[in-house]
Amino acid sequence: MTDILEKIKAYKLEEIAARKAERPLAEVEADAKDAPATRDFADRLLSASVEGYGLIAEIKKASPSKGLIREAFDPPALAEAYAEAGAACLSVLTDGPSFQGKDEYLTEARAAVDLPVLRKDFLYDPYQVAEARALGADCILIIMATVTDEQATELEAAAADWDMDVLVEVHDLPELERACKLKARLFGINNRNLRTFETSIETTKQLIRDVPEGKIIVSESGLSTPDDLSELAQYGVRSFLIGESLMRQDNVTEATRALLANPYRPPAP
């Protein structure tokens, strides 16, 4: 396990304990039951990737590696910009300490559009899955680098109970092999090395060879140009999770449109 993940895990476990003390699970579950019905995250991503690219567009204010990424940060406006440009789904960072995220950002962004939304956070406990649903999330992230197999299975079961999708994230072969024991059909390959924070699309190109048939692959992190996407599309990737490069643009709609225009198509056999 990596230093940054160890640090994050330590404060998350404290945060979970504090939140549980403040708001018992039963209360969160009651809110989750009252939340607006889930939107089908995986289906939306898949149908977008038939004709074009399936984009999970991320609403991200800051990151541990880059610090503040976007000053003018208005989640509903950003959600609208992404939706208008043809994003299939949204990802919203809710982690406070490392990403300057907030739970409300997810709820506000989701209310502004009709796209399904991923809660981007570090999950260890089914309590956080109920929280995600109470906020309105349609999909959760399971980061194999920071959970045990038991935790992953538990989180996945909780997501199924709440009718939510799961994006399972891997960044090396051992994690991929562990992820294959789960039911999740959405496989995120993270191009960011969490030790050095360096990103390389070679990670996706390498790992994709060992992803079983029938999974939907999402290449995550460090993607910024149409060439990045078309290069990966030549390896069979049709879905992408992109945050920083779009968050740095003044006109998010135009930048997102430009990225999605002219998707690579494999030559006819």
Ligand SMILES: O=P(O)(O)OC[C@@H](O)[C@@H](O)c1c[nH]c2ccccc12
């Ligand atoms: O901003 P980028 O480089 O486009 O990356 C987006 C997303 O992949 C990244 O935010 C991410 C991937 N996995 C995570 C896990 C936790 C927090 C953040 C992430």
